[in-house]
Amino acid sequence: MAAITSVGEAPLTATARKPGGMQAGRRRRLNLFRYVTFTVFGVFFLVPLWSMVRFSFAGTNPGSWSVTPWKQITAPPGSSGAPDLLGAIEITLELAVLTCLVVLVLLVPTMIWIHLKVRWISRAFEFLCLLPLTIPAIVLVVGLAPIYNFIRHYQLSALQLFWAYVILALPYAYRALATGLGAIDVTTLSEAARSLGASWFTVMFRVIAPNMWQAILNATLLSAALVLGEFTIAFLLLYTNLQVALYYTARATANAGVVFSTSTAALLFAFTLLVILSYVGRRRRRG
């Protein structure tokens, strides 16, 4: 754009050329600013990650390279007193799936129903969905402790954490789904389906939900990434998920390479989920 302006304004007088020149100068300065900013922030953000990666390939001698820390992820728990990392990874992935399912089952039909039938409740509903953002996990866990004491009478598995994780994922999933729901004409779709004899079940799951699948995928990815990184609630309710296992492994054996390899893997996994999400978002904007 700067090029077009300067070509177009070249034959004009000096007073007119001056703003054009300023524009080109500004573009140059902006580019310089961008390069400097990205370099400085790149260093700040990449050096810790690089250190972590380097430590995840550390051998027994200082400065040597080895893939042992990556192999140790799948190794059975040794005599070092460190927790079973593979078991923790498994339980965390199961928790992610379970949380996503419950979030979707709880939110999608309710949101569609509210959109169609009970509009007057939607402000209160939004408030409830965003409320977990204002109640820190550390506070929630204080109140959840008695409830989990009750749950533990019946079931001890760490999978029970999903009850709390659904609440944590609620704001993120709600915002993703609300965007998707706002982008389609829910009323017309449902009236068309209803007048052709569809039941409410068909309207929700065979007409509206397929039309907002990107939003549903968004909500799923965000909820999954959230579960992968969750520490506070699991730690304080004395369950072992991935982050808690990492924490105790680091405590039991200082600077164990396996801590760094698993951390790197977890961050990369969450990063991949969010990159996929960004592509999904782009396709919707185009269509």
Place this chain on the structure above:
Amino acid sequence: MAVASTTQTGARPGRAGRRLAAPSWVGTVPFLCYVGIFLLLPTGIVIWGAVRNSTGFQFSNLKLLGNSDVRSYFVGSIELSAITAVVGAVLGAVLAYAIASGNPDGAVRRFSLAGSGVLAQFGGVTLAFAFSATIGPVGYLTQASWFYDFPQGIVPIYVYFQVPLMVLVFLPAIDGLRIQWREASENLGGSTWHYWRYVGGPLLAPAFTGALLLLFANALSAFATIQAWENQIAYTVPQQISVAISSEVGTANPSEADVLALGMVVMVAIIMTGYALLQRRAARWLR
């Protein structure tokens, strides 16, 4: 219902009418029950635990807030949150501007945003490990002697997730700045300084202040990172809540946890209300 429509065709209109007239908000009951049990009930338990003691409803527990130890946790929390919120907001705003001035569909933006999402929301304890590997006791970059000091040892780690959060919440505001405003300012003879002083700055001010508050609340409620930090002394409210509710060392004190948690809820609620108001003010210029 599908069965009903095939068998009782004659009797149906009247019944269907009455059914729809029967409260349609019933469809939201499963959601409300879930949120009631796992969000509202825990919050209620915290508040109730903070204002009662063995003899019934009393405010004597709240006197704990005047205790000098307890006050020092709040001071520590506020100090850490304020420093990291200001640093994170300023740096994050610069980075957000650099990202926004590039190609809106480019790879730089996509990867920056996905990376920001991971670091801001899903990092958990792994971020503490990354810094331990970088500037910790056997750090790759340097073995900083101040790594164990509060707050300077923990501030870089907090900034590491505050800057990405700032990028995520502030980018929409910068995207909302229209190129026409810049051009209008230039046509009227305004310099870059004039533009930012009289146009861009005032437009972004509410969004920036709102984001600053959000970052403050975010640092206030963060627990995982500081817990995984190698210094094990409790400096902040979340750490002390954790000490008070876990009975490992025989110092469990549930009512202290409740009071501290209530203090946090009140602080975060005030901050988030301010954030919501500023967001509404900022939204006037977006799109």
